[in-house]
Amino acid sequence: MTTIEAERAVVPSEPFGGGSAIRTTELTKRFGDVAVVDRLNLEVPAGSVFGFLGPNGSGKTTTIRMLLGLIAPSEGEVQLLGRTMPGRAAEALPRVGALVEGPAFYPWLSGRQNLERIDAAGPEGDAATRRTRIELALERVGLTAAGKKKYKAYSLGMRQRLGLASALLRRRELLILDEPTNGMDPQGTREIRNLIRELAADGTTVFLSSHLLAEIEQVCTHVAVMSLGRLLSQGSLAALQSDATPVMRVDTVDVELALGVVGARGLSGRHDDRSVSAELGGQAPEDLCRLLVEAGVRVTGFAVERPSLEDVFVSLTGEGFDVAR
Ligand SMILES: Nc1ncnc2c1ncn2[C@@H]1O[C@H](COP(=O)(O)OP(=O)(O)O)[C@@H](O)[C@H]1O
Ligand SMILES: [Mg+2]
Numbered sequence: 001m002t003t004i005e006a007e008r009a010v011v012p013s014e015p016f017g018g019g020s021a022i023r024t025t026e027l028t029k030r031f032g033d034v035a036v037v038d039r040l041n042l043e044v045p046a047g048s049v050f051g052f053l054g055p056n057g058s059g060k061t062t063t064i065r066m067l068l069g070l071i072a073p074s075e076g077e078v079q080l081l082g083r084t085m086p087g088r089a090a091e092a093l094p095r096v097g098a099l100v101e102g103p104a105f106y107p108w109l110s111g112r113q114n115l116e117r118i119d120a121a122g123p124e125g126d127a128a129t130r131r132t133r134i135e136l137a138l139e140r141v142g143l144t145a146a147g148k149k150k151y152k153a154y155s156l157g158m159r160q161r162l163g164l165a166s167a168l169l170r171r172r173e174l175l176i177l178d179e180p181t182n183g184m185d186p187q188g189t190r191e192i193r194n195l196i197r198e199l200a201a202d203g204t205t206v207f208l209s210s211h212l213l214a215e216i217e218q219v220c221t222h223v224a225v226m227s228l229g230r231l232l233s234q235g236s237l238a239a240l241q242s243d244a245t246p247v248m249r250v251d252t253v254d255v256e257l258a259l260g261v262v263g264a265r266g267l268s269g270r271h272d273d274r275s276v277s278a279e280l281g282g283q284a285p286e287d288l289c290r291l292l293v294e295a296g297v298r299v300t301g302f303a304v305e306r307p308s309l310e311d312v313f314v315s316l317t318g319e320g321f322d323v324a325r
Contacts, residue, residue, distance in 0.1 A: 020079070021046045021174045021205040022067060027076035029062050037062050038229040039076070044207055044222070046173075049200045051216035051237075052209040053313070054226030060209040061101050063226075064178045067207075068098055081174060094123060097167030098176045099160070107152035111143055111162045114151055118166050125169075137165040142191055156183030164192070168199075175199065177208040181215060193219045217309040225313055232316045237309070244307040244315050248285050249277040250292060251301030258297045265291070270314060279307065279315050 022044035029037040037059040044050045054060050065071045067078055069086035078085040083092040105114045115134045119125045138147045141161040146154070154162065160183055167175055180196075181189045196206050196219050210216045216223065217237070224234035233240060251274060252258050258276040262269040265288065267278040280288075285304045292299055307315070 019046050020044060021048070021081060022050075022207060023079040024063075024067070025077040025079075027063070027066060027078060028074045029059075029066060029071070030074040035074075036229050037066070037073075040229075040231050042224060042231070042234065044205065046205050047200075047203065048222045049196060049206045049220045050208070051220035051223040052207060052226070053213060053216060053223055053309075054209075054211065056211050057228075058211075058226040059229040060211075060226060061178055064098075064100055064176055064209060067176060068093070068096070068100065070100070095173045096176060097170070097172035097174070098178075099163040099167050099180055100176075100178045105151045105159070105162060108150060110148050110150055111154065111158070111165070112138065112147040114162065115165060115169065119169050122169065133169050137168045140168055140195060141165045142188075157185065157188050160184060161188070164195070171202075172204060174205045174207065177206065179209055179211070181210070181212070189215060213309045213313060223309065225316060227316075233312075240312050241307055241309070244312045245280050245282060246285075247277050247279050247305050247307045247311045248288055249275055249301075249303045249305055250289075250297070250299055251275045252292075252297050252299055254297045257295060258292055261292050261295045261297065262288070268314070270310075275301075277305075277311070279311060280304070 020043055022042060024040050024042040027037060027040040027042070028035055040063060052060055052063070062071070066073050067080060067085070069089045072086070080092040081095055083089075085092060106117070109117070112134060115137060116130065119130050119133060120127070135144070138144050141164045143158065143161050143165060146158060151159070151162065160180060164177070164180060167177070181192050184192065193215070196208065200206055208216070220237055222234070222236050223240060225232045250258055253274065255271050255273060255276055259269045259271055262276060262278045265283060267281060267283070269276045269278040271277070285302075289299070289302050
């Protein structure tokens with residue numbers, strides 16, 4: 001057993017309240033008159049990979065700051081690993097790794113040196129095993145080669161990776177990651193996704209926010225959907241998807257025409273420049289297909305699919321989600 005493995009083996013896994021890693025009760029944050037987080041009741045099961053979803057400005061970062069005790073709620077309560085925050089932060093926080101928007105690193109130090117400082121400041125930062133911990137964390141986020149580079153020369157994606165590395169210096173029961181793939185290219189995004197899967201397989205609960213539905217869909221077991229500070233829905237991904245009806249997708253160059261046909265049947269369609277899709281809501285796909293063809297839509301493909309997370313979001317809000325990278 002390596003030192004790191006030995007350290008993992010002795011991590012206390014004290015039971016906590018009701019199998020929830022995070023629970024909030026009527027959590028509210030007002031800035032002036034505006035409730036940017038509005039009576040939020042989150043329930044994050046232990047062991048889940050929980051996607052906290054919402055467009056920019058929907059209150060995700062503000063919520064995460066309250067979860068970690070970085071800002072005080074206007075109303076409501078946070079339980080983190082069964083401990084009420086911020087009163088029992090000293091018990092909860094050592095068991096939580098976090099990556100929040102704009103982590104504080106020293107620009108003139110290298111990534112590796114920054115991690116050395118953070119590790120030395122932690123309560124369990126045994127100096128004898130520090131180098132191993134840091135190399136392992138750098139390796140996990142793909143920064144081994146760039147470890148010597150100064151932080152100020154890092155790209156946004158590399159800064160995010162370093163933030164993740166600092167959350168991974170020790171094994172944690174819960175990781176709270178605010179838009180961890182922000183600023184990363186598709187390759188980096190894939191790497192982070194794989195890392196999250198590995199961590200989850202190790203038993204770590206991962207709570208991550210994102211405004212990119214497609215990214216989250218591939219890694220999460222549970223999701224919560226936010227819009228304008230309110231929670232629209234939460235639960236297992238499977239349950240959320242089975243609440244929405246199947247989606248028909250038609251491939252065509254006659255997008256406007258197809259949207260018109262779908263709209264005339266009372267369905268709200270979404271489109272890109274080659275296809276239109278809409279939640280079927282109980283209508284027969286064969287009828288729609290016939291209507292499309294009769295209206296002169298040149299159909300090059302027609303499919304009935306399980307709703308994607310984006311379809312679910314559209315059916316919850318009646319509007320599109322920011323899916324642009
Ligand atoms: N310190 C603050 N003072 C005033 N308004 C704020 C402050 N922090 C965030 N907000 C506002 O709260 C809303 C939610 O922001 P945020 O939690 O950052 O959303 P998200 O992370 O989902 O993009 C935004 O409209 C933002 O402008
Ligand atoms: Mg944010």
